[in-house]
Amino acid sequence: MNIDLFDSLMAEVKDCGSFAKETQKNIRRDFKSDNSVVTATDIAIAERLIAKIQSLFPDCNIINEEIQGAAFDERAPYTFIFDPIDGTDSYSQGLPSWCIGVGILDREREAAGSIVYAPRFGNSCDELFMWTAPESDTVYLNGTEFSIDPDIMRQKDMPKQITTGSDLLTQIDMQPIIRQLKESSVDFKFRAFGSSLIHIVSALVFCGIDACIDPSCYVWDIAPAHALVKKCGLDYQYCTGQEFRYDDSLLLQRKKFPEPLIVGTKKGRDFLISRIRG
Known part of the structure; x- marks a missing residue:
């Protein structure tokens, strides 16, 4: 992808x-x-x-929450998936926990690029602007190259603080998790901000947050952060243990993904999946 075109798209996201x-x-x-x-x-x-x-990208697919566009072209080099405001409920109430997210999938439906911009939800600053371009392994946070410290990465292998959405209580039986955590004396906490994308990127940028359990929602609620997650050494996986894929149900039929997603390191995902499954 032409980096100048990607930069132009990032500038538009910032303006929005x-x-x-x-x-x-x-x-x-x-x-x-x-x-x-x-x-x-x-x-x-x-x-x-x-x-x-x-x-900028006339031969690419576009999928978004609010406006349905042209038919999906399997031959398109990229698919852009965006949420104009993720966390609209928070936004409409004047809260700071909302963002604009743009995700880019390649022709094989693999996460390739990400732009997440939260103008009022900063990390020791006024805003959080995180991005990675297709065909690059580099992740940027507010203009600076970003990576997770190895000690913090190891901490994420046994999650203690987890972001999640309010719908999780209706989708997962939490009693087995709570019981096992009490038995293992883990000091365990959930954090909820009201934005799926902020929940996901918080597991990257905030050292005290180790993972995310994302309740079943739509592709535009998760795709904009996926390339950031993968290039930082984490990934998505269903709470059943099944591999996550961008299938026709998510992209063409615009359905919710069937089960909550675990976002974390491989060991961190295994840790949470084992407790969710009892």
Whole structure:
């Protein structure tokens, strides 16, 4: 991928984030047919990003939450999957835990690139801007090359602090997990911010957060962070132990993925999966 084109897309994401930040205090929340929250800012950013991606990458697929586009082309070199605002409920209430996310899959449906921009949710600063370009192994956080310290990576092999969404309680029986953790005397905590993408990248950028259990949701809630996760040495896996794949159900039929996802190191995922499965 031409890096200048990718840079132009990143600049548009940053501009959209500034726009969302400026309009947040005056936003009015509405509801879609499934009772999820939507705002005028979601729609405005979706339209802007579709137009930008189409102008920069006219031969690529686009999948997003708010606006359905053209038919999926299996021959396209890349598929762009974005959420104009992940954490719309938080955004509509004036909270800082929301972001714009753009994920890029290659022709083999492998996570290749990521842009996650949270204008009000920083890591020792005012914002969190994390990205990695296709055909590159480098991850950047707020303009600086990013990697996870080896000692912190080893800490993630036995997760103690985990981000998750509020829907998890309706999708997983937590009693076996709680019982086993009590028996092993693990000081265990859940953190919830209201944005799937922020939950995922928090397991990368905050040293005290070791993993994420992401409740079943949609491809645009997870794809924008996937390349960041993989290039930092973590990955996605279903809580059943099954391998995660971008299949037709997620991409073409726009269905939720069937089970909660575990995001973490291989040992960390095995640790959590063993306790979820009892």
